[in-house]
Amino acid sequence: MNALPVRLLVLEDDSSLSEILCESLAERGHVAVPARAIDEALTLLARTDFEVALLDLMLPDGSGLDVLRRVVEEDLPMESIVLTGYATVDTALQAMKLGAYDYLTKPARVDELEVLVQKAAEKARLRRENVALRVRLERQEPLPGLVTQDAQMRALLETVERVANTDLPVLVTGETGTGKELIARALHQRSPRAAHAFVAINCGAVPETLIESELFGYEKGAFTGAVSRKPGLFEVADRGVLFLDEIGDVSAQVQVKILRALETKEFFRVGGMRSVRSDVRVVAATNKELRAEVGAGRFRQDLYYRLNGVTLTLPPLRERPEDVALLAHHFLERFAPSKRLSRRALEALRGHAWPGNVRELQMTMQRAAALCVQEAIEAEDLALRQEPARDWTGAAARSGLTLDQLEHQYIQAVLAANEGHRGRTARALGLDPKTLYNKLGAARPRAKGAPHTEKDAPRD
Numbered sequence: 001m002n003a004l005p006v007r008l009l010v011l012e013d014d015s016s017l018s019e020i021l022c023e024s025l026a027e028r029g030h031v032a033v034p035a036r037a038i039d040e041a042l043t044l045l046a047r048t049d050f051e052v053a054l055l056d057l058m059l060p061d062g063s064g065l066d067v068l069r070r071v072v073e074e075d076l077p078m079e080s081i082v083l084t085g086y087a088t089v090d091t092a093l094q095a096m097k098l099g100a101y102d103y104l105t106k107p108a109r110v111d112e113l114e115v116l117v118q119k120a121a122e123k124a125r126l127r128r129e130n131v132a133l134r135v136r137l138e139r140q141e142p143l144p145g146l147v148t149q150d151a152q153m154r155a156l157l158e159t160v161e162r163v164a165n166t167d168l169p170v171l172v173t174g175e176t177g178t179g180k181e182l183i184a185r186a187l188h189q190r191s192p193r194a195a196h197a198f199v200a201i202n203c204g205a206v207p208e209t210l211i212e213s214e215l216f217g218y219e220k221g222a223f224t225g226a227v228s229r230k231p232g233l234f235e236v237a238d239r240g241v242l243f244l245d246e247i248g249d250v251s252a253q254v255q256v257k258i259l260r261a262l263e264t265k266e267f268f269r270v271g272g273m274r275s276v277r278s279d280v281r282v283v284a285a286t287n288k289e290l291r292a293e294v295g296a297g298r299f300r301q302d303l304y305y306r307l308n309g310v311t312l313t314l315p316p317l318r319e320r321p322e323d324v325a326l327l328a329h330h331f332l333e334r335f336a337p338s339k340r341l342s343r344r345a346l347e348a349l350r351g352h353a354w355p356g357n358v359r360e361l362q363m364t365m366q367r368a369a370a371l372c373v374q375e376a377i378e379a380e381d382l383a384l385r386q387e388p389a390r391d392w393t394g395a396a397a398r399s400g401l402t403l404d405q406l407e408h409q410y411i412q413a414v415l416a417a418n419e420g421h422r423g424r425t426a427r428a429l430g431l432d433p434k435t436l437y438n439k440l441g442a443a444r445p446r447a448k449g450a451p452h453t454e455k456d457a458p459r460d
Contacts, residue, residue, distance in 0.1 A: 006121040008032045009053040011041045011064055012083065017106070021054065024110045030117070038062045042070060046274040050078050051124045052117055055100075057084035057091060065098060072099045075229055077127050079120035083108065128238060146182055147330045150320040156312055157186070163310050164190035169262070171307050172285040174314030176431070177357030180285035181245060183312055187283055188241040196240035199233045204246030212254055213270045216261070222271025232269060234261055238278045247307065248288035248299060259303045282307065317354040317361065324349050324361065331362050332377070336369035341377050348379040355414055355429050411439060 008025060012018040013036050022032040033048065035041040038061050041053075045067070053071065055064030068080050079101040084091065092103045101120040104113065148154060163170060164187050172180040181200060188198040206214055213222075217232030233242060244250075250258065261267040262282060266275045284307045293299035317324065325341075328349050332339060341349075354360055364382055372381040415425045426436040 004121070005029045005031060006052055006117055007048070007050045008117065009035060009041060009044055009048075009050045011035045011038075011054065011059070011067060012056045013037065013059050014056075021113075025114075025117070028114055038064075038066055041067050045070065045074075045076065048275075049277050050076075051121045052101075053078060053080045054113075054117075055080055055082050056106075057082060057095075065095060068095065068098050068100055077124055079124045081113075081116055081120055128236070146179070146186060147327055148320070148323050149326055150315070150323050152315050153320060153323070156183075156314070159310070159312060160186050161190060163187065163312075165192065167281055168309035169281065169307050170283045170309060171290070171311045172283065172314065173290075173311060174285075174287065175316045175357055176287050176429075177359030178314040178316055179358050180314060181243060183314065184241070184243040184245075184283040184285065188243075191241070191281070193240050193281060197237050198241050198243065199237040200243040200245060201233055202245045204249035208251050208254075211250065212257065215254070216257065216267050216269055217272075217276075218270035219272045222269070226271070229269070232267075234267055234278045234280060235276055237280045240280065242280045242282050244282060244284040246286060247284040248286040248290055248293055252298075252300065255300045255303050259300065259306055262306050317357045321350060324352075324354070327358060327361055328365055331365035332369060335366050336372075339369060339372065339375055339377055342379070344379040345377050345382060348382055348384055352384050353414070355410075356427070360428065407439070411436070415440075 006025075008030055010018055010021050010025075010032050012021060012034070015036065018034045018036065022034050025032040033044060033050075035044055038059060041055075044050075045053075053067065055067055057064045064082060064084075068082070071078060071080055080099070082092075082095040082100045082103045083106055084103075085106040095103055101123060102116055104116065146157065148157070160183060170184075170187060172183050174180055184200070185198060188194060201214060203211060213230070213232065215232050215234055217230050217235055218226050220226055220229050244258075257267065261278070265279055266277050268275055290299055290304050290308075294301045294304050317327075325346055328341060328346070332341065349361075349364075356363075364384070367383065368377050368381045372378075411425070411429065414428055415422070422436060422440075423433060426433040429436065431439075
């Protein structure tokens with residue numbers, strides 16, 4: 001296996017030696033950028049992400065240790081190797097105490113330097129991967145496996161297999177709870193990037209004032225409370241996959257910055273002056289119709305086309321009736337393998353509308369497994385209080401209803417099944433309570449000038 005190329009900063013005031021070092025490293029596939037003075041080196045560090053720095057100690061304007069101190073103070077994810085023709089135990093110890101990876105005396109043999117550069121670069125990459133791992137462990141949530149016998153879903157999974165080996169961006173669409181993150185994880189696990197990070201963020205769950213710093217990170221002192229540098233998710237997902245869930249909820253300002261990061265593979269941390277490079281594959285997801293959002297001016301057309309390399313649309317669970325029993329048994333095996341579903345329970349599951357899709361089914365089975373004391377889970381143990389499933393698509397075709405009218409009828413049916421409780425209705429529909437309130441308000445406008453009343457407020 002060939003060694004990975006390394007991005008190096010070569011700080012050496014001797015132009016002949018600097019040229020030899022850079023040419024030798026370039027011949028081995030590395031990218032070596034020369035600097036002849038401390039100020040020049042610091043400027044390059046501010047503009048470029050290096051993995052390794054080769055630092056001469058004796059320079060006209062100071063010592064390479066000054067650059068080493070800056071690397072440590074800024075907590076840059078890189079390693080430093082000190083080069084000097086004035087080898088003393090004291091300078092070696094000082095460099096190592098400051099955080100240098102190792103110490104070489106000039107003239108160093110190129111083969112020896114190559115080995116050291118590779119080891120230092122590997123340590124720098126491990127540092128980045130450890131940061132990514134911490135973020136993944138903090139954010140990872142338990143998810144069910146991809147279980148299906150539905151023909152439409154099987155065709156979609158075959159597309160996932162074909163697309164996974166490419167680096168195309170993927171847009172996953174579908175209702176809330178259909179398993180869009182599962183598809184993103186499947187793309188990651190089957191791709192050449194599987195050994196690197198999978199980082200997920202629900203853009204709709206992060207306040208607008210924080211989404212930029214979550215995605216791109218921030219520098220120390222960028223704002224009140226920024227006591228240290230924080231890497232953004234674009235940074236920790238380097239060489240891996242970044243899953244942007246609910247991308248349709250991102251503000252126009254952040255859309256511009258996401259587009260630039262995808263097109264140039266560079267971005268700036270909040271409060272930062274140094275561009276950061278990151279090679280990520282983006283998988284985005286939404287439960288909105290992005291084409292309509294583009295037409296309404298709420299989503300950038302250029303970003304839409306940049307994300308929409310391949311579109312995968314997940315069908316709702318009500319269109320996969322043969323999967324209901326299969327998934328129910330799958331979840332029951334996970335939560336309570338000693339229990340079983342009665343015939344009446346299976347009939348109740350098959351007759352349910354599942355407005356919350358697979359996520360609702362998972363929670364239903366988890367609740368029943370925990371609360372049912374007998375071996376057989378009965379229909380009553382499922383606590384399904386909504387109407388049986390209806391053929392909403394067929395109803396729309398037969399009645400000639402518009403999409404808005406059909407949506408309103410469906411919301412009213414789920415609201416009635418939940419005895420008018422808007423909080424439970426919002427959870428069943430997978431909607432934010434405020435969104436449900438707005439939809440109900442839009443469907444039932446008040447008279448002009450009529451005041452808001454307590455009845456208009458969403459019920460929890």
